[in-house]
Amino acid sequence: MARRSDASAGTPATLALARAGVAFTALGYEHxxxxxAYGLEAADKLGLDPDRVFKTLLVTVDGSLAVGIVPVAMQLDLKALAGALGGKRAEMADPAVAERKTGYVVGGISPIGQKTALPTVLDESAIICESIYVSGGRRGLDLELAPDDLIAVTGGRYAPIARAR
Structure with a gap:
C-alpha cells in the first residue's frame, strides 16, 4: 500500500532537499x-518501473568510502566504480561501517543527507529519466527527484557503473 507525503517525512534526506530548495516527492509504503531486496520491494509496492528506482550502495575504493547508485534490477560494477573515482580496486563496505558513516540503516541508506559526505557516482542510465527514485532515509520511504538535482545535492557525477545481473 503506497502513500504520498511531503517533506514532513522528516529524515535527514528530506530535510537536506528542502534546505537546498530541491523539488521532490516522498513516497511511502509498508516495508x-x-x-x-529493498529496492525491488519499493518498485513493486509503489508500482514503479525498476529501471527508475535506484539503490544506494557503499563501497571502499582503495580504502576510502564512496557511494554507488544503480538501478535496483542491476548490479554495481565495482571495477567501473573504482575507475570512475580514479581508483584501482573497490569492494562492498561493511554494513556496520555503512550505517555508522551515513547515519542510516541498511535498506534505508539514502545518498542524500548522509552524516559524512562521500564521493558519489550515479549510473549514467539515470540521465534519460525525467525523474528517478532513491531511498528517503528509512525502509519504506523513497524520494522522487530529477537525476541532475541528485547530482547537485550530493556533489556527485555520472558514470557507467551498472551491469546486468
Missing amino acids: DPRVA
Whole structure:
C-alpha cells in the first residue's frame, strides 16, 4: 500500500532537499521485514518501473568510502566504480561501517543527507529519466527527484557503473 507525503517525512534526506530548495516527492509504503531486496520491494509496492528506482550502495575504493547508485534490477560494477573515482580496486563496505558513516540503516541508506559526505557516482542510465527514485532515509520511504538535482545535492557525477545481473 503506497502513500504520498511531503517533506514532513522528516529524515535527514528530506530535510537536506528542502534546505537546498530541491523539488521532490516522498513516497511511502509498508516495508515487509521478511524482504531483503529493498529496492525491488519499493518498485513493486509503489508500482514503479525498476529501471527508475535506484539503490544506494557503499563501497571502499582503495580504502576510502564512496557511494554507488544503480538501478535496483542491476548490479554495481565495482571495477567501473573504482575507475570512475580514479581508483584501482573497490569492494562492498561493511554494513556496520555503512550505517555508522551515513547515519542510516541498511535498506534505508539514502545518498542524500548522509552524516559524512562521500564521493558519489550515479549510473549514467539515470540521465534519460525525467525523474528517478532513491531511498528517503528509512525502509519504506523513497524520494522522487530529477537525476541532475541528485547530482547537485550530493556533489556527485555520472558514470557507467551498472551491469546486468
